[in-house]
Amino acid sequence: MSSIQMTGWPMVSVRFKRHASDQDVQQWLNELSAYLDKRQPFSMVIEANPESRFSPEARRDFGLWFKENRVLLGSYCCGVARVVSSAREGDRVVSENMKKAMPFPMVAMTSSDEARKWAESVRDEKMSII
Numbered sequence: 001m002s003s004i005q006m007t008g009w010p011m012v013s014v015r016f017k018r019h020a021s022d023q024d025v026q027q028w029l030n031e032l033s034a035y036l037d038k039r040q041p042f043s044m045v046i047e048a049n050p051e052s053r054f055s056p057e058a059r060r061d062f063g064l065w066f067k068e069n070r071v072l073l074g075s076y077c078c079g080v081a082r083v084v085s086s087a088r089e090g091d092r093v094v095s096e097n098m099k100k101a102m103p104f105p106m107v108a109m110t111s112s113d114e115a116r117k118w119a120e121s122v123r124d125e126k127m128s129i130i
Contacts, residue, residue: 003052004028009035010042011119016052025058029065036072041126043119047083047112048093074103079122081115082108 002024005015012035020028035042054062066073080102084090090108099106105122109115 002027006031009038010040010123011116012042012044014044014046016046016048018049018051019053020058022055022058022061025054025061029062032065033069036069036076039076041076041078041123043078043123044080045083045112045115045119046080050085070103077104078126079105079107079119081119082106083112083115084108084110086110 003016003018003020004024004027005013005017006028007013014028082090082094084093087108087110090110094106094108107115107118109118
């Protein structure tokens with residue numbers, strides 16, 4: 001079973017359960033590509049176990065994928081909420097530099113429920129504009 005679990009649409013939940021193999025990361029990128037292929041607005045809530053990590057090769061692959069899909073992400077991903085255990089962790093995983101680099105809004109929240117509400121609200125906001 002993959003260490004990365006992605007479920008739901010158009011509010012997508014992503015869970016990084018443990019160290020991700022390169023194969024797990026490639027499968028996840030394929031799933032993300034399929035979501036972008038829908039050409040419909042969506043938002044994501046990401047929860048990562050502290051032990052979840054990518055290898056240097058997987059980080060490189062993700063970086064290349066992100067670069068190739070940046071425009072589509074900006075068009076269809078309405079926002080990403082990271083669920084974190086503390087404000088300090090939130091500042092680390094969703095830094096100001098990270099927010100500036102992303103083509104969509106990003107927040108860190110300590111509550112899964114609040115993260116889902118935020119993700120739904122940014123998607124609903126974008127849907128009302130379209």
